Amino acid sequence: MKARAIVLLDLDYFYCQVEMLRNGLPAERPVAVTQKFLVVTCNYPARSSGVAKLMRTTEAVARCPDLRLIAGEDLTPYREASDEAMQALRAFGPVQRVGLDEFFIDVTAVAEARASAGAWAPGTHARAAVRRATGLTSSAGVAHNKLLAKLAASLHKPDAQTALPASEASAFVAPLPLRALPGVGARSANCVPLRRVGARAAAALHATGCTTVAEAREAGLAALQRALGAAAGRRLAAQCEGACAEPVKESGPPLSVTVEDSFKAAHSVEALRLVLQVLAPDLRRRLADEAASRGASAVEGVRWRHHGTRTMQNPTGERDASVAPRGPLCVSRSCAMPSGASGERGAAAIAAAAEAVLRANLRPPQPSRPPFHLTLLALSATKFARAGGLQAGGLRDAAGSRGAIAGEKGASPQAKQAAAAHRDFRSGYQLGQGSPVVLMSKAEERRDWSEWAWEGGGEEELCGGDEEAGGAEPHDVGPCFPSPRELGARSPSGEAGANEAQEAGSAEAAEAAEAADWGLAGRNHLPTRSEVAPAARGGRESAIEDTATTRECRRHGS
DNA sequence: CTGGGGTCCT
DNA sequence: AGGACCC
Numbered sequence: 001m002k003a004r005a006i007v008l009l010d011l012d013y014f015y016c017q018v019e020m021l022r023n024g025l026p027a028e029r030p031v032a033v034t035q036k037f038l039v040v041t042c043n044y045p046a047r048s049s050g051v052a053k054l055m056r057t058t059e060a061v062a063r064c065p066d067l068r069l070i071a072g073e074d075l076t077p078y079r080e081a082s083d084e085a086m087q088a089l090r091a092f093g094p095v096q097r098v099g100l101d102e103f104f105i106d107v108t109a110v111a112e113a114r115a116s117a118g119a120w121a122p123g124t125h126a127r128a129a130v131r132r133a134t135g136l137t138s139s140a141g142v143a144h145n146k147l148l149a150k151l152a153a154s155l156h157k158p159d160a161q162t163a164l165p166a167s168e169a170s171a172f173v174a175p176l177p178l179r180a181l182p183g184v185g186a187r188s189a190n191c192v193p194l195r196r197v198g199a200r201a202a203a204a205l206h207a208t209g210c211t212t213v214a215e216a217r218e219a220g221l222a223a224l225q226r227a228l229g230a231a232a233g234r235r236l237a238a239q240c241e242g243a244c245a246e247p248v249k250e251s252g253p254p255l256s257v258t259v260e261d262s263f264k265a266a267h268s269v270e271a272l273r274l275v276l277q278v279l280a281p282d283l284r285r286r287l288a289d290e291a292a293s294r295g296a297s298a299v300e301g302v303r304w305r306h307h308g309t310r311t312m313q314n315p316t317g318e319r320d321a322s323v324a325p326r327g328p329l330c331v332s333r334s335c336a337m338p339s340g341a342s343g344e345r346g347a348a349a350i351a352a353a354a355e356a357v358l359r360a361n362l363r364p365p366q367p368s369r370p371p372f373h374l375t376l377l378a379l380s381a382t383k384f385a386r387a388g389g390l391q392a393g394g395l396r397d398a399a400g401s402r403g404a405i406a407g408e409k410g411a412s413p414q415a416k417q418a419a420a421a422h423r424d425f426r427s428g429y430q431l432g433q434g435s436p437v438v439l440m441s442k443a444e445e446r447r448d449w450s451e452w453a454w455e456g457g458g459e460e461e462l463c464g465g466d467e468e469a470g471g472a473e474p475h476d477v478g479p480c481f482p483s484p485r486e487l488g489a490r491s492p493s494g495e496a497g498a499n500e501a502q503e504a505g506s507a508e509a510a511e512a513a514e515a516a517d518w519g520l521a522g523r524n525h526l527p528t529r530s531e532v533a534p535a536a537r538g539g540r541e542s543a544i545e546d547t548a549t550t551r552e553c554r555r556h557g558s
Numbered sequence: 559c560t561g562g563g564g565t566c567c568t
Numbered sequence: 569a570g571g572a573c574c575c
Contacts, residue, residue: 035561036559036560036561037559038559038560038561040561054559054560056559075562097564098564098565098574098575099563099564099574099575100563100575101575102574102575182573182574183572183573183574184573185572185573185574186572186573187571187572187573229567229568231567232567249565254563254564254565255564255565256563256564256565257563257564258562258563258564259562259563260561260562260563261562262560262561262562328569328570328571329570329571330569330570330571331569331570332569332570333569334569378562378563380563
C-alpha cells in the first residue's frame with residue numbers, strides 16, 4: 001500500500017474545556033463537568049488534586065475544595081463544538097469521527113501537495129485549525145496508520161502531539177499490553193476474570209498465554225486465528241507488528257439515530273408510554289436535524305432491557321424468573337417507521353408504533369404480578385433510505401426543519417408535563433395521585449440495589465491494572481516522541497498567542513522536525529518498555545452522555 | 559451508583 | 569437480532 005500520513009486528533013478534556021471557554025474560566029482553575037452525582041470529566045488542575053473521571057462529586061469536592069462544578073447534562077454545546085472542529089479538519093482530508101472528541105484525518109494528499117513547498121507538519125496545522133475554529137486545544141498523534149496515530153496521541157497531552165516514525169513501529173508496539181490495541185476489548189483480553197468472559201474466543205486467547213504484543217507475536221498468526229477467528233486473528237497479528245491497513249473512513253451523516261433512557265423500573269404499559277412521550281419527540285427532532293440527507297423513511301427499532309437478565313454485574317442473569325425471563329441482555333424489535341407526519345403528530349406516530357411493538361412482545365399482565373420489569377427503553381431509526389428516494393415523501397419534515405424546530409422551542413404543555421413526569425419517574429419520586437405509573441419506593445429501590453450488588457467489588461478492582469495504567473502521567477514517558485523542539489512549536493497559523501505556553505523553536509524548525517518524524521528520515525529517541533507501556537492507554541477522554549437530562553434542559557429552554 | 563450513543567461483525 | 573467494541 002502507498003504510504004499514508006494519518007493524524008488522530010483528540011480534543012483535550014472535552015466537555016470541561018468547552019465549559020471553561022463558555023464561562024471564561026482561567027486555565028489554572030480546577031473545573032469538573034458533572035452529570036447527576038458524577039464527575040464525568042475534569043481539567044488538569046483538578047486531576048492534580050486527585051479528582052478523576054466518574055468520581056462522585058462529593059468525593060471530588062472533598063479532594064479539591066476549590067473545584068468548580070459545572071452541570072454538563074445538556075450536550076448541545078459539545079455537539080456543536082465537535083461539529084465545528086470536524087468542519088475545520090475537513091480541509092486536511094477525509095475525517096472519521098470517533099465519539100464527539102476524536103477524529104482520524106488522512107492527510108496524505110494534502111501533505112504531498114504541500115511537500116513541494118517545503119516541510120509541512122500535519123499535526124501542528126490540524127490542531128491550530130481546530131483551535132482557530134473552536135478555541136479548543138487538542139492532542140494529536142501523527143503516523144503512517146490509524147493504529148500508530150491513535151497510540152501516539154496518548155503519549156503527550158494535553159495540548160501536545162506525538163509523531164511516530166514508521167521505522168519505530170514494531171519496537172514501539174512490542175511492549176504494549178494486548179488490551180492497549182484498539183479492538184481488543186475486555187472480552188478479548190485476559191484482564192478480567194474469566195468468569196466474566198463468555199466468549200470462547202477470549203478463553204482461547206487467554207489459553208495462548210499472551211498478555212503483551214510481543215508475546216502474541218511469538219504465538220504466531222495461526223494461534224491468534226485459532227483464538228479469534230480468521231479475520232480478527234489476522235488483524236491482531238498485523239497490529240502486533242504495528243501495521244494497520246484500515247482506511248480512514250469518512251464520517252458522513254449517522255447511519256442510525258438512537259434515543260434511550262434507563263430507569264429503575266417500568267412495570268406497566270402506562271409507565272412505558274410516559275417514557276415514550278419523551279423519547280419519541282426527541283427521536284423525531286433528531287431525524288429532522290438529519291433529514292436533509294436521508295429523511296424519515298427509515299425503520300424504527302425498539303429496544304428494551306429486562307431487569308434481572310444477564311448484565312456485566314450479573315453474568316448469569318439469575319433472578320426472579322417471574323419478571324426476568326432468561327435471554328439476552330437487551331431485546332430489540334423493529335417496525336416500519338411512521339413517515340409523513342411532522343412535529344408533534346410525527347412524534348405521536350412514533351410513540352404509537354413503539355407502543356404497539358412493546359405490547360406485541362412483552363408478556364401480558366398477570367393478576368398478582370407485575371407483567372414485566374424493564375430498566376431501559378430505546379427508540380432508534382436505522383436503514384435509512386437513500387437520499388434520492390426521500391425527497392418526495394418523508395422529507396417534508398426536513399425541508400422545514402429549521403422552522404419546525406424553532407417553532408418547537410416552546411414545548412407544548414403536554415410535552416412539558418410528560419417531560420417533568422418522566423424526570424420524576426427516572427428519579428424515583430412519586431407522581432401525583434391517580435398516576436398510572438408504577439414507581440419504586442425508596443425502600444424498594446434500596447432492596448433492589450442490594451440484590452444487584454456483586455460480591456468482590458466493582459470494575460475498578462477487577463481492572464485495577466488497567467486503571468493504573470490509564471492514570472499514568474503522560475509526561476512521565478520521558479525523552480521520546482516528539483523531540484523537545486516540536487513541543488516548542490508555535491502555531492503556524494499566525495494567530496498570536498495560539499501556543500503561548502510553549503517556548504523555544506521556530507515554527508519552521510518544528511515543521512521540519514514533525515515532517516521528518518512521520519516521514520522516512522526522522523529518528524527519535526526510543527522510549528523504554530517500561531516508559532511506553534503504562535502510557536499507551538492513558539489519558540482518553542470519557543464521553544459519557546446523559547441525554548435524558550439533556551432533553552429536559554433543552555425542552556425547558558435552558 | 560455507569561450512560562447514552564455510535565459502528566461493525568457474526 | 570445480538571454482541572463486542574469505541575467514545
